[in-house]
Amino acid sequence: MSFRPRKPKHPRIDPSEFDDPFFAGSSSTKEPKKPNVYMELANEQQQLSQSQEQKSIVFTELSPDDIAAILMSTSLKLEENPDTELTQVEASLIYQVDIDLPEQGLWPDSENKSIHIPNLARFLKAVRGFANDSMADEEIRQLRDYEQVKSLIIERLISEKDVIQTVEALGNICDGLGIERFSPADYMNALREKIVDWEECGAFDYLAIELIKNNSRHNIVPVPNVEFTHEQIFALAKKFAALQSDKHRTFIFDETFPEYPLYSQYTSSELSGQLAAPDQSIRLSLLPSRPNPELYEQTIAQQRSSFEQMQLKNPRMEIRVPTILEGVSLWYVLHKLGSRIKPNNSDTYDSTIPNKTYIRAFNLDQKQVNDLLLVPACSLSGERSESQLTGSIKSDYGDARISVG
Numbered sequence: 001m002s003f004r005p006r007k008p009k010h011p012r013i014d015p016s017e018f019d020d021p022f023f024a025g026s027s028s029t030k031e032p033k034k035p036n037v038y039m040e041l042a043n044e045q046q047q048l049s050q051s052q053e054q055k056s057i058v059f060t061e062l063s064p065d066d067i068a069a070i071l072m073s074t075s076l077k078l079e080e081n082p083d084t085e086l087t088q089v090e091a092s093l094i095y096q097v098d099i100d101l102p103e104q105g106l107w108p109d110s111e112n113k114s115i116h117i118p119n120l121a122r123f124l125k126a127v128r129g130f131a132n133d134s135m136a137d138e139e140i141r142q143l144r145d146y147e148q149v150k151s152l153i154i155e156r157l158i159s160e161k162d163v164i165q166t167v168e169a170l171g172n173i174c175d176g177l178g179i180e181r182f183s184p185a186d187y188m189n190a191l192r193e194k195i196v197d198w199e200e201c202g203a204f205d206y207l208a209i210e211l212i213k214n215n216s217r218h219n220i221v222p223v224p225n226v227e228f229t230h231e232q233i234f235a236l237a238k239k240f241a242a243l244q245s246d247k248h249r250t251f252i253f254d255e256t257f258p259e260y261p262l263y264s265q266y267t268s269s270e271l272s273g274q275l276a277a278p279d280q281s282i283r284l285s286l287l288p289s290r291p292n293p294e295l296y297e298q299t300i301a302q303q304r305s306s307f308e309q310m311q312l313k314n315p316r317m318e319i320r321v322p323t324i325l326e327g328v329s330l331w332y333v334l335h336k337l338g339s340r341i342k343p344n345n346s347d348t349y350d351s352t353i354p355n356k357t358y359i360r361a362f363n364l365d366q367k368q369v370n371d372l373l374l375v376p377a378c379s380l381s382g383e384r385s386e387s388q389l390t391g392s393i394k395s396d397y398g399d400a401r402i403s404v405g
Contacts, residue, residue, distance in 0.1 A: 068105025097152045150208035169336040170222045176239030190282040201316040218286040265367040273323035291399035303362040318405040327359030327378040360400040
């Protein structure tokens, strides 16, 4: 059995859509002022091969049935030789490097027999040596696909598609905050420096282990290196709602309960995060697509203790609790990367959105609100189609996540 990807009818990215001459396509009358920094960065991380470009094209076109066919073909290949090398498309699908797998796809050459695609991917991971999520990190590093998965993660983060979409998200974030937009070159300069930092501190090993072990895929979240007011952060949340459907609403704790404010008890610095060096105009962090298992179903006190253990386990990495500014900015990134943030009555709604976006600021001191002790929390509630800046009760059991700075 073989699978031949279809050629896309339209290019994935049309650079001429961008106003900045840096992105000018062949139809533009403007000449780029700088060399193509995408290729410059790719040269530093090794040029993307033809097969890697084919992988990007494939993911633009793949249907659930296509994915089922690829994974079934991979299963037959591994049945003949479990140690054979995976193609980039096969590894990307099995380990969900680029996309979340759909639940169902049709059995190849069948009109009604379906395959549960995530189960098939889990089976193929087991064939390749992944036992379960209790495997030690060092055992995961010894897996035959480990280096390939780590390489694919880096390639995705610096890919033209992800870069353009993240730059677009950053532009919308700046609009929501009421500040001037950054140029694409500003973002690329920040990304180039961070790629080096993340490589040196072992962040890509951490990302590969999290993806293989927990199916947790990290995205780059950019925020301006500025301390913003409460009003600006509230405006950012409201601006996001305006990008969604007319049904999408915004819930902001302090505006809904002005007699019992929560966010105004925190400084702008606590909500925006610690600033980087003055010469850095943009701060970049890596946020996971789901809460960290080490922080599942814990009180705030327990999460603080667990977080300290995570810091001790990763002494070279700058791991931190995401700020509310980063949490709201994550919404914009997911929106541009294609997450389906729609009401539940829409066929295109992504039911995992609340889990992908919930941020609990458990590192901040809890504040008294009426008879409750709360910390800030933010998320998107797909069921209610609502952007939420709310509070989390100190003693309640809940999930949380960390970011890599």
